Amino acid sequence: MYALYYQPFACSYAVHIALEKIAQPFELHKVNLNKGEQQSAAFLAINPQGQVPVLQYNGQTLTQAGAILLRLAELHPEAALLPEANSACRNAAIQNLFYISSTLHPTFSLLFYPERTAASARDEVKNNALQKIQRQLVYVEGLLTTQTFCAAEQACAPDYLLLAILNWCRLFQIPLSEFPNIKRFLAAMNALPEVKKAMATEFQAMAA
Numbered sequence: 001m002y003a004l005y006y007q008p009f010a011c012s013y014a015v016h017i018a019l020e021k022i023a024q025p026f027e028l029h030k031v032n033l034n035k036g037e038q039q040s041a042a043f044l045a046i047n048p049q050g051q052v053p054v055l056q057y058n059g060q061t062l063t064q065a066g067a068i069l070l071r072l073a074e075l076h077p078e079a080a081l082l083p084e085a086n087s088a089c090r091n092a093a094i095q096n097l098f099y100i101s102s103t104l105h106p107t108f109s110l111l112f113y114p115e116r117t118a119a120s121a122r123d124e125v126k127n128n129a130l131q132k133i134q135r136q137l138v139y140v141e142g143l144l145t146t147q148t149f150c151a152a153e154q155a156c157a158p159d160y161l162l163l164a165i166l167n168w169c170r171l172f173q174i175p176l177s178e179f180p181n182i183k184r185f186l187a188a189m190n191a192l193p194e195v196k197k198a199m200a201t202e203f204q205a206m207a208a
Contacts, residue, residue, distance in 0.1 A: 002026035005046065005054040007033045008202040009167060011065045011105060012053030014160035016202065018072050020194035022079040030205050065164075066101035069157040070094075081157045093151035096143070097158040104140070104165055107132045111172050130174070137179055144181035148188050155192060163189045 002019060004026060006012035010033065019026045031037050031052050038050045047054045047063050055062045055071075062068050073081035083089035110129035114122040140162070143150065150158040166186060169176055176183055189195055 001057070003029060003056040005029045005031050005043070005052050005056075006202075007031055007038075007052050008206045009164070010052055011161065011164050013164040013167070013198065013202060014065050014157075015053045015055060015068050015072075016198040017160045017163070017192075017194050018069055018079075018081055018157065020197045021081065022072060022076040024076070028201070028205070030208075064101070065105075065161055066097055069097065069161065073157055080154065083151055083154075083156060089152045093156050093158050096150040097161065100158055100161045100165060104133075104136050104162075107136060108165055108168055108172075111168075130172075133174060137174075137176075137182065141179045141181050144185050148185065155189060159185075159189060160195075163195065 002024065004012065004015055004019060006016055006028060007030070016028070031043060033052070037043060038052065044050055046056075046061065049063060051063065053063070053065055053068060055068045062071055069081065073079075082093050107129055110117060111126055111133075114125035114129070117125045147153060149155045150162060163186065166176075166182065168174075176186075190199070
């Protein structure tokens with residue numbers, strides 16, 4: 001059985017959606033980042049980086065959302081978390097997964113933790129991050145011009161991670177009115193059964 005350590009609607013949301021998609025047994029362990037539980041001795045023993053997501057299975061521990069999504073795609077090809085191997089869509093999916101995890105995600109992290117960059121210039125860090133995010137959203141908008149999802153017309157691993165990160169636009173009051181393709185993408189993603197299941201569970205966990 002899989003065990004996912006997560007914070008509701010953090011980037012771990014993408015892994016949660018993937019677990020719903022593969023339809024294998026899994027259990028959830030909520031880590032309250034707002035209360036600093038990621039820095040507890042118990043959690044640091046699981047992940048010394050003090051971050052979610054963490055996926056445990058068969059005595060193994062795996063961190064980093066992108067890496068976990070890739071591994072789940074390998075373990076469960078029947079779930080089509082990535083397009084068929086050696087296809088152009090597969091190349092696009094992997095490329096976009098790395099873009100989202102290594103470029104878009106770190107920029108949003110500056111909004112969550114500006115003090116990690118410059119404790120005495122938090123506002124400047126956040127303003128610079130917002131400007132970068134606007135440019136990155138333009139890229140994503142262009143990516144979705146001719147297709148509904150990141151790689152094709154079927155949602156896969158990078159789409160789950162993109163959804164998790166784009167949800168933060170509401171948190172930071174980043175308007176999407178100039179990005180109709182992104183808005184269409186969000187509507188399509190939120191209509192998926194695996195997303196609905198994960199969303200309901202995480203809303204319930206937030207209220208607990």
